[in-house]
Amino acid sequence: MLELRNVTKRFNLTGSVEDERIALDNVSLAIKPGEFVTIIGGNGSGKSTTLNIVSGVLTPDEGKVLLNEYDITKLQEYRRAAYFGRVFQDPMVGTASDMSVLENLEIAYQRGRIHSPFVWGFKKADKEYFIEELKRFDLGLENRLGQKVGVMSGGQRQALTLLMATIRRRPTIRMMRRDYIKFAGLDSLVARKEFDEEFTRCQIIKDEKIAKAKTSNLSKKEIKIIVKEAKFEFEQAMLAKFDLTKQILLLDEHTAALDPKTAKKVLELTNKIVRENNMTTLMVTHNMKDALTYGDRLIMFHSGHIILDVSGKEKAKLKVDDLLKMFEEADEKLING
Ligand SMILES: Nc1ncnc2c1ncn2[C@@H]1O[C@H](COP(=O)(O)OP(=O)(O)O)[C@@H](O)[C@H]1O
Ligand SMILES: [Mg+2]
Structure with missing residues (x-):
């Protein structure tokens, strides 16, 4: 679980009070493991600042950042690097x-x-x-x-x-089990039961696949490939479900600099990676359609506030026009006070 708790971030370039800008104004946000969140909002609404606070590039003026219940607010960027994978707009970066x-x-x-x-x-x-x-x-x-x-x-x-x-060095099953029981945010008995049952289930699938190959009349070489495959699939399934050390993906308009066709391809690829690995993901995009097509949850920023946070069926019902309308209404509210 990734959490921002009452985070405020101000920028002041000149030191005078009038020039102060609130990039994030008391923002709270909790993101569940495996959740794929798309983030939209106008220029300067606080999207990149949010990602930078999560990854430790920026430190909040007020509030906290928590990762699996751990307070990482003051943890330096390079020490958080193992937990986050980032892709920026510029392919050169x-x-x-x-x-x-x-x-x-x-x-x-x-x-x-x-x-x-x-x-x-x-x-x-x-x-x-x-x-x-x-x-x-x-x-x-x-x-x-x-x-x-x-x-x-x-x-x-x-x-x-x-x-x-x-990519990363993947934890062993033993490490994964220990961390899941401790940090999944579940009652430890519940977490242990869930882990062990899934372990058994996946192991049966693996063993059956291997047994079937061994009793077939395949060549030794072919059997060896199937055994390897079965072990890989077993590991993948466990990692996808229980690995809490897997990176959280932070994507900041990572397809904005690409031509439309390539952008679509990279987006599809993103979706595939996120889903196959069950990765917690924050994807900033200026494309409202993409924000609706992908992800489980959509968040809209406006002037340093979250003005929309929808998921599931509610998100599925939304159209680009709805988002535009909300955006305009928020703008009017801001102008009229
Ligand atoms: N390093 C910085 N120095 C000064 N102001 C900044 C800095 N980063 C962001 N801001 C200001 O904070 C606000 C939010 O910016 P940002 O999070 O980058 O917006 P966006 O939603 O476009 O990604 C804007 O008003 C921006 O000008
Ligand atoms: Mg930005």
Whole structure:
């Protein structure tokens, strides 16, 4: 659970009171694990400030930021990096042009491991993991591991940044179980039961798949592939459901600089990654249609306030015209006091 509690952020560039701007005015927001939130609002309404406060780029003047009940308000940005994956509007920001696809992925993979020295070079297993993940993108990036990122298109770079924002060293089942019981925000007995039942269920599926392969007349090599697949699927299923250490995705208009066709592709990819990994996501967009099409919940900012927060069926019913109307009404209210 990610929470902003009564967060206020002011900017004052000149030091005089008249020049003070309230970017966020007593904003409270609680986001559940796995929730996909789209964020809209006019220019300067506080969207980027919200994401920057979450990621630690900015510190609130008042209020708190909590992650799984932990107060991270004062935690420095680099120490939070392991918890958040970010993609910005500019495709040049997220990736290093002079480095290859593989080198970029490797850096992202190391991110947040502040206690161990930075290690160049990597194990073969890591490369295999990258290839597996890239294949799921369906962009052919897995065949271009050695290519310098600088020659890639904006769309490819955003796709790569997305992957970089989501890969990580994954916790073991044991670590995941311990953290889930402690930090899921559930009664510990309930959490334990839920975890163990799902573990058993997934394990049965895995074992059945392996047993079926072994009693078939497939070749040894084919069986080996199926066993590997079954283990991978087992791990994925558990991670998707119980891993609380997986990154929270923060997307700040990450498709705004792309042409419409590429933007759509990157958005589809975003949705796929978010859903497959069940990732908590905050996606800022200026495109109201996209904000309605994607996500489970929609939040509208206006002058540092949240003026709309809808999810589920209520969100599904909304149309772009409704959003425009609310936006205009909020503007009028602001002008007329
Ligand atoms: N670093 C900064 N210095 C001064 N003012 C800022 C800074 N960042 C944001 N602001 C101001 O805070 C308000 C909210 O900005 P922001 O969160 O970036 O809006 P947006 O919704 O467009 O992302 C705006 O009035 C903006 O001018
Ligand atoms: Mg912004």
